[in-house]
Amino acid sequence: MNVSSSPGKALRLSQFINPGTGRSLIVEADLGSMLGPVGGFLDIAEAVESIRTEVDSVILNPGQAARLSNSFKGREAPCLLIRVDWTNLFRGEGSILPAREVRHVMSANAYDAVTLGASGVAAYLFMGYENDEDEAGNVEALAKLARECDRYGMPMLVEAMPIGNRVTALNYVDCLDLAMRVSVELGADAVAVPYPGSPEGLRRIIEASKVPVFILDLKLKTQGLLSLSEDVLRTGASGFIVGKEPFEAADLKALRSIVHRET
């Protein structure tokens, strides 16, 4: 079921993608489950409260969503997306407990997201696992999630990412295309992808996707970010998912005004 044939999906999607601008600024405040407290999210209640007026949507794990429900009350509040999976992928070399092999498991389902009053679910699809069996397991789990989402009219956002040593600078965009395309074919209503490094690469992804494409993990501290994000939006991206990199309230404000063309 896609948005045009599912009223539930259309309605909920309009809560996190602004129907006026067709865009969205999403903060992921869900990394605690994968990394422990990082960035500005040590006190998550305070962090979410401080950003709620700047963003369209916040991704949370089910446990925190239940705790922080007050931040999502009212029509002025951002909408809630539920992280329904878990991975150790982001525990790199420098982290407290580096991942030795990439693992991915589901942690919640579409029904849980309905219970929590969410407007969507977010899950990862990785391509480039060392073991093909893990990749197939990831596809299978996301397909199952997609069918549940169809049933409940719950939008599904897939963060499609090439990972691992088999992905090189040379085949990066091809691998990204595969991850994006598998997500769309299995029923994603929106995808999020890392910036592929060039406007041409991004254009390729956006042209083939036919669903809203968000850009993951732009480093908000990087110089020239704002002009890059303008380019990215001009290429056809629907917004950004930030939160993995530390940011200040001012960064978010600036990004928000670009996303929703408030300048």
Add this chain to the structure above:
Amino acid sequence: MSTGKTIRLGKFIDPEDGRSVVVAADHGFMLGSIKGVIDLESTLKKVVAGGPDAVLMSVGQAARLNHLFQGRKAPALLIRADWTNAFRDRTYTLPARSIQRVAVAGAEDAVALGASGIVTYFFIGYGEDEKESRDYELMTAFSKQCSRLGLPFIVEPLPMGERVTGANYADLITASIRMAVEAGADAIKAPYSGDPETFRKAVRAAGNVPVLILGGAKAKTIRDALEVVAEALSAGAAGVVFGRQVVQAENPAKFVESIKAVVHEGKPVREVVGWAWKGPLGLKVNADKCTGCLICTVACSFKHHKVFTKAKARLRIEIREPSSFRPIVCTHCMKCVEACPKHALTHNPRVSCVQVIPDRCDGCGVCVEACPLHVVGFDDERKQPLICDMCERLPECVEWCQPGALEVYERQASAAEG
């Protein structure tokens, strides 16, 4: 067979002739945005214009592009219910290291989408026996779901994996087809074994379950693809499921129409290839492929005069050096038409060829002189010029040219006028 299965199967297997032309458009799911499916909607619009019996899609795309399947005249929708990495070969950006296959949708999801059936793979030939048994188990689970809902179950049995060899390939096709039928398949999508003998056996093994052949990688020419279809039909196939062949074709609608003419109307391939061209035609010369065998010239004279002589051919072979040849064919330059004092020559714009009006022609031979290429001959018996008439859109010279030095191409309307 249950009522639901009978009715739904009848939506994509023609109840009149028991045959079917299905287009597969699920490549993006397995291989990413490959040529032809990058903008799936625009390709499918062209495909649907050709009027296939069904289109095979992933769940996500079927939901997104549902509008293409509305109405009774629209093709039926088939849903790909599984996913595999098996087609990511060594040349692919992320090659499969071990074959994986998982279920991604159930019969219920397909019913909710308004589909007329689901399609799943069934691989045999794995290095690990465990995978084969899991595949069989999965197949029977799908089969039961489909029976409950009255949804046709189409199985795509494929020899796949380390234990597949050239020697056991055809037998594995037959065996896997039979295993799928035993598990409850209502139709089969299988590779063509390569020769009618072995394929006939595979069809017999399927009993009354229709066997559709799959297209695989793109054939070199439309004609090559259609020849395989015709051969498979003669060996008992019930039709085709073509994917890349169609979605990567220059003109998907025309190609689908051509396949339908062969499958549903039983037209000979030769006729269909000529018929598939709609606009004015021309002859394309690939001089480097010409071996100077002269078969084109005798084929031409036999077609028109029932004699084998290059003297009465309406094209000629120029010998440039001992081993360098060039077919010289009529280019419809109109010099002869302009030169004719009796206005006995006329240009036929539909075919794009020059025609002789016998009543007006007095056999003066001015046209022969006027031809800059010296391909206008003269028939001494009938006292009339010999000018290429494109053999009613099926040029005999092209038909007989084995090396491929001569080809038919579709001329732009403006070029034909000029």
